[in-house]
Amino acid sequence: MKNSQDRREFLKLMGIGGGVVFLSGLGPLANAATKKEVKNDFFFVQLSDTHWGFSDPKINPDFGGTLKKAVAAVNSLSTPPDFIMFTGDLTHTTDDEKERRRRLKEFHDIVANLKVKTVRFMPGEHDASLDKGAAYQEVFGKTHYTFTHKGVNFIVVDNVSDPTGSIGDTQLTWLENELKKLSKDARIVVFTHRPLFDLAPTWDWATRDGAKAIELLMPYKNVVVFYGHIHQVHNQMTGHIPHHAANGLMYPLPAPLSLPKKAPIPWDPAAPYKNLGFRDIEAKKKKDEYLITELPIKEG
Amino acid sequence: MLREFQRLAIGFGIAVILVTGLASFGTSADQPEQVIKITAKKFEYSPAEVTVKKGVPVTLEFTSLDRVHGFNCPDLGIRTDIVPEKANRVHFVPQKAGTFEYHCDVFCGDGHEDMTGKIIVAE
Ligand SMILES: [Cu+2]
Ligand SMILES: [Fe+2]
Numbered sequence: 001m002k003n004s005q006d007r008r009e010f011l012k013l014m015g016i017g018g019g020v021v022f023l024s025g026l027g028p029l030a031n032a033a034t035k036k037e038v039k040n041d042f043f044f045v046q047l048s049d050t051h052w053g054f055s056d057p058k059i060n061p062d063f064g065g066t067l068k069k070a071v072a073a074v075n076s077l078s079t080p081p082d083f084i085m086f087t088g089d090l091t092h093t094t095d096d097e098k099e100r101r102r103r104l105k106e107f108h109d110i111v112a113n114l115k116v117k118t119v120r121f122m123p124g125e126h127d128a129s130l131d132k133g134a135a136y137q138e139v140f141g142k143t144h145y146t147f148t149h150k151g152v153n154f155i156v157v158d159n160v161s162d163p164t165g166s167i168g169d170t171q172l173t174w175l176e177n178e179l180k181k182l183s184k185d186a187r188i189v190v191f192t193h194r195p196l197f198d199l200a201p202t203w204d205w206a207t208r209d210g211a212k213a214i215e216l217l218m219p220y221k222n223v224v225v226f227y228g229h230i231h232q233v234h235n236q237m238t239g240h241i242p243h244h245a246a247n248g249l250m251y252p253l254p255a256p257l258s259l260p261k262k263a264p265i266p267w268d269p270a271a272p273y274k275n276l277g278f279r280d281i282e283a284k285k286k287k288d289e290y291l292i293t294e295l296p297i298k299e300g
Numbered sequence: 301m302l303r304e305f306q307r308l309a310i311g312f313g314i315a316v317i318l319v320t321g322l323a324s325f326g327t328s329a330d331q332p333e334q335v336i337k338i339t340a341k342k343f344e345y346s347p348a349e350v351t352v353k354k355g356v357p358v359t360l361e362f363t364s365l366d367r368v369h370g371f372n373c374p375d376l377g378i379r380t381d382i383v384p385e386k387a388n389r390v391h392f393v394p395q396k397a398g399t400f401e402y403h404c405d406v407f408c409g410d411g412h413e414d415m416t417g418k419i420i421v422a423e
Binding site: 092093094095125129130160163164165198201202203204208261262263 | 368370372374375381401402403405406407408409410412413414416
């Protein structure tokens, strides 16, 4: 395994600007061990689209175990992350309000087994779009908020509590005010569920007023966005701002517009847990870079 | 007062002529507008596939049988909310032939992702 320095150089050659991304489809969890050699300032873990409550065995026969495996995998990282962020679709949607609450609580109980105790959440449309985030907020609290960690400003933007997949003017004003507090070269990490840019509007892979959020972020030099929703790793720039989508933890989805219809990719018995996983993100203070490592889920 | 009204009316008349003039410009003929009724319910449109003719103005008229849905056809640049107990209309003149996917863009539950359809624009 190459060390981080080599990876970084390699990726620069590949021309992925802004955040530095290391993709590892098959990479063993040992990837995380290499990280220790690097004098990183901190790292955090992003998990996304766990869809707790989904139960189609053709798509994921281990629908009841994948999340637990992810929790165990995070717990087994040789260096514990400073915090863990779940970027939405914690649960799979249901019309039944009682069942929605049950799923949210069950999810909450499972992730309580994470050894790292600073765990942050945000909703996806499956959690929040049917009741404008009511049940979600009962269990997890606010759907948009900020926090800082070791000099990095994190902003969580909710583009799902509004069922039209919008941020909404009230929250955009809040975002504008939060940004005003920061200098133009502040380090900013945005977490959101849906892509803020038009990745594939015909597949609903967009945020209706996402362009307004990007416009607000544009004057800031060091911004990076991490999101979920599309159940696959995807890296794209809007201007100088990189947007990194994460793998899901229940079922993968096809590449944007690669098929006539968007639908979960069925389980491949020859390659279980393929394209399911999480990522760790190493924030390097001096260089304003993020070293992203995609981590797989492995059989029990 | 009356003169004001006349001036407004004349102004409005000119505007109408301009708009209709523009709308028919480049279209195949003075074909009557096509009105297509589509119902929406969890989790389908009916009919889901509609065929329209290039250059002929169309009104899509949506009614919802249950809850709020959306209609969004990004490649034709048209969308509307579909609110129950009301006719939700979207008007357009198809400019290019082809098949254009549309989908519900107001999250409506399990199966929301499957709520899609096609507009076929024939030459
Ligand atoms: Cu989602
Ligand atoms: Fe999802």
